[in-house]
Amino acid sequence: MSEKIKMQLQCPMPKFDFEVITLGHGSGGLLTHRLLKSGVFDIFKNDILDQQHDGAIFQLEGKLAFSTDSYVVSPIFFPGGNIGDLAINGTVNDLAMCGANAKYLSLSFIIEEGLAMSAFWQVLVSIKEAAENAGVQIVTGDTKVVEKGKGDKIFINTSGIGVVHPKARIHHNHIEPGDVIIVSGHIATHGIAIMSIRKGLEFETELKSDTANLNHCTQALIEQFGSNIKFMRDPTRGGIASVLNEIAELTQLGFILDQRKLPIEEQVEGACEMLGLDPLYVANEGLFLAVVKGEIAQDFLSALKEFPLCENAAIIGEVAQTPAGKVLMKSGIGGSRVVNYLTGEQLPRIC
């Protein structure tokens, strides 16, 4: 039985006397109280949340990292996950990329009235599961309901605080020529999995989003490789091309990719060909880019491949003095081209 189904069985939906969420559930009155009591406080139960203050009160030792992100994915359920997993893993991973292990999260919902309680419950259960897997607690939050048409089923915001690993020295300033660019798994899978079920674009595939937490893996790698890890980033929206452009601009170094080394699933590559999308710009989840010192690149890669979901990790390029501030890709055929920022959304082409 899959973990997901187990969790659903362990957390059966309590009996609510309503089937859909209405404006009243965000009013702060009795309906809000009922929804929060059985729907939120019970399921996320922990000492800090149980205090039911206006905010969370806690103590943390060491250097801290703080991050926030909002989740508006459509459709909210997709192969391999839903907006709930995404909201937890996303913020946990943003902290992980700072070298931090997430400890506490805030969780806010903006719900469009009419959302089925069963759908909301499914999201809550996924949040609980993702939080447990990442070892993070939800300690404060908020729920608002907006009129039909003023939202899109459900939006989630999470903010998180994490403790930075004492050996972490992650900053783009440490990147230098000779460093190596590594990606932790297949690229573009999440974006294509979501696109495959979007209205008007449905195509048959067995692809699943690879949404997952990265904190356990990155903490272990930092413990082993310390300051030899120069930079980490999870290339979500905008894909790996956007992240590399950002750091190329910041460091004024050249980032040279090798097209032949990019790990990509055949189905994803095929879908990108068919839809006219460049996988370098397609969104990822549960994936990260690392820039590491050249000397340790092979050891880092071997260590990384030991982690779940990282078996397809690969060295995809290197850092050079020139072309300053640019990302270049050597094509499979031997030529080279600049990889630029994307303008707006990638739009499907005509033919």
Place this chain on the structure above:
Amino acid sequence: MKYLTEYRNPELAEQFFEEIKRITTRPWTLMEICGGQTHSLVKNGLLEMLPDFITMVHGPGCPVCVTSISVIDEAIWLAEQPNVILCSFGDMLRVPGSKKSLLEAKAEGADIRILYSPLEAVQLAAENPEKQVVFFAVGFETTAPANALSVVHAHKQGLNNYSILASHVLVPPAMEAILGDEENRIDGFLAAGHVCAIMGLEEYFPVAEKYHCPIVVTGFEPVDLLQGILMTVKQLEAGIYKVENQYTRAVQREGNKLAKDTIDEVFVTGDRIWRGIGRIPQSGYEVNEAYRNFNARVKFNITIEPAEENKECISGDIMKGLKKPFQCPNFGTKCKPEHPLGAPMVSSEGACAAYYHYAGSKMLQD
């Protein structure tokens, strides 16, 4: 990936490069017709690897780029009518009209949907009988059969809330317009593989004959393009001009009969204005009389003032092969994908966008 990897084989490509170098004795200027070919050339870095004496210029085969500003205005006007759902291929959305783009109209509240197939628009019409669904039928001969088929389907289903805004353009008249231009410097053509998969080769024979110009129907992968270039140069070096087919895995001499019959069922050929180039006789498809109820121009009685093209955009010269994107004073400065002066900078198949996005280090230095 099967059917792609073999056409991206570096060893094979190298052999073609060597052969092109070996047989070429003087400079030649070739034009690839299709924007997809342009992008493949630039994206794979082929332009930088070709010998200096082969100059590739980039043709008008980007449907988004050649759609006139007035047609974009028509589409925006339609999208802004009450109870209208305007469906379009994604590519068209960012192209500037005279006042705004479809993307801006969408942001202002117009109901504009991005679809992959016009048949989805027919389905949308069936599901929304209270709405008028209009499909923005853009493209070369490649997309014409599917767009025509959508009209046939809607007719069979008895839908009276479906219509298309046809803006189809045709390759052979455009080639003639380019070859007939007094400034023309094209020695040979790589014809667009997918257009020929529909239409076949026949209509290219008179063009090759009249202008003494080799035409090689070519695919889109690096090895296809290099082989197409080699075949064209071979003809030029030998002083011959005929129509040849490099893209044999997709193109047959007679084309696709079923597709051509569907086009003939719904469309009629007429003059069309090409953005940046002007009116070309008999260069487009419009919905014919028999299916006039499915023609959005008739149905909505569109009367839009013809708008002027942006004079600062030299897209006409680029698509006729007279200039390269870098030779435009506004390239990358006043004109960028985020604020384009013309369509070639925003379309995913536009030559300016190809140079802007992918141009390699050598091209950047030039």
